[in-house]
Amino acid sequence: MKKITMANVAEHAGVSKSTVSQYLNERFHYMSEDTKIRIELAIKELGYSPNSIARSLRQKRTSTIGVIVSNILHDFSTQVVRAIEDICNENSFHVIICNADDDPDKEKRYIEMLQAKQVDGLIVFPTSDNTELFQELIAAHYPLVFVDRVIEGVAVDVILTDNESALRLAVDSLVERGYKEISLITAPLIEHITPRGERKDGFYKAMNEQQITIREDLVHSVQLEEVQSVLSQMLADEVPPTALIAGNDRILQEILKQVQARGISIPNELAVLGIDDVRFAEFFNPPLTTVAQPTYEIGKKAAEILLHKIKEAHTNLDHQIYRLHPELKLRASI
Amino acid sequence: MKKITMANVAEHAGVSKSTVSQYLNERFHYMSEDTKIRIELAIKELGYSPNSIARSLRQKRTSTIGVIVSNILHDFSTQVVRAIEDICNENSFHVIICNADDDPDKEKRYIEMLQAKQVDGLIVFPTSDNTELFQELIAAHYPLVFVDRVIEGVAVDVILTDNESALRLAVDSLVERGYKEISLITAPLIEHITPRGERKDGFYKAMNEQQITIREDLVHSVQLEEVQSVLSQMLADEVPPTALIAGNDRILQEILKQVQARGISIPNELAVLGIDDVRFAEFFNPPLTTVAQPTYEIGKKAAEILLHKIKEAHTNLDHQIYRLHPELKLRASI
DNA sequence: CTGAAAGCGCTTACAG
């Protein structure tokens, strides 16, 4: 079966390619009913389907956007992506998803790949090492939106959780219940990744507001692999923490592994509160109290802003940081 | 910033477009060192990046494959997709992922969209209502591979878990531990979806081999929303089940919700075994025994077969069903 | 109301 092209349809219907093209693009202004029917029939009989590659080349747009997530293993990413897809579907846009695995080189290659594929715009959960590349894109008025992370020196719209609020919700709900020896474990700060820093800052602020003494030995920013040992160490302390805040879903999982292995009873022996409303929170034993990020809203907003930029003839360079509000999911682990 | 094209580079370097194209495609056979350097420089100075849309139009291939998953909410899908991406990356292929949400219409639209985008091949977790469309693709020698589901009348390679083995592993491990009142809950069979049917068949076979009487009132194929009521009903029975097999990850979650709500103790009051090694199995309380599908191997095999077909000049129509072996993850819930 | 022609940015056989 050879590929059927517009030329074949035109010939079969006895009209010109231009007319077929008009038909496909629903520009029926002056088209006679007869022509319309003949083209419709020809398309059906030949089983024609248009080549959008050719169309994109000519039109210089692809109706496709690219999404580069920093790490697809976080539930946060999948949920945000889901929302982006919904909004794009509604607007007849397609989405290509790439996973940078928190690797700036991979991120760079994906940006180049997506540019080569002529996507109309980009939503990125950025790493912090491609600042220059991002600046170039912005200088070229290329539609770009960041999610989750603010990069210094990159003047672009960013949509993220209000991380300080998230930690205030967490700390306040623990303090209300009388917890004082509160520990926070986040991923490493060295990489200057926004949520981590903001969550730590938020933690300090909220603790101060509650006038709880912060014990520096209970605040850790470590790699996933180190969570276990940091935790063992803290639990072996003379005055161990009575409550634990997990900075994200994967840290929470590490914590729960140890809780399980040691048979620690939640919340009697240790209260556990996670940032990110993991899927198993509801039916875990006990059900886990979490702070849910507004993932759907973040994805929705990011897609809406990006599509708006794409539709504008000339993207203006205004930009803004949108902090969306998290929600406490009070369950039984604190 | 205007888009730089190959013509600009050629002019800047003082050579023809053909030569630039040769350079980009690393056909250096006869190219003088001088020319090479001039082109290299021109590319850098102008910040040129090739337009792969134009390239694809000319070459009639995109080095991109499409993947249509039946339902992205299953961990199974994400894991298989991850493997597909890895293999494609290694082979410089790109992947466009679409989620059909178990909706044949959506599936059809995605197939058409991906065809329009001229993807070089398709990996599909098929619904059973687009038989004709699939047959057309095959008749046209279009590279196609199915994952997870066999569709009657569609002669194509299928990669899936050996579902009968999966249920034999499940049943045998329960029987070994003395369980006799074993219940199975799967998703509805009406849709003729392979794993569901095979798992049920596998259950019957394994139970017979073990010479355990099958109680039909403990075998259910129901919608996700009905899992709760079916379960309540069974547990209220005079002789309630002592062990429960969840046909997939989402059914398992429904079961665990009820277990949690009623404070049922696992495995003392009820043993629970899930098909699909969910991420929380390891640190759940108690850790959950599961049968893990060989997700990575399935994705890898599917991608390898598809890429092989794409590289063959003329796809032959041989086809085969590959059943890959599942693995029992023995933990503490049985 | 419809068609001929140019052009999107590449690649590739062919000529020299």
Next chain:
DNA sequence: CTGAAAGCGCTTACAG
């Protein structure tokens, strides 16, 4: 060793 020319399958201004 390099270039001129044709063509991939569309869209679009323009002419009639």
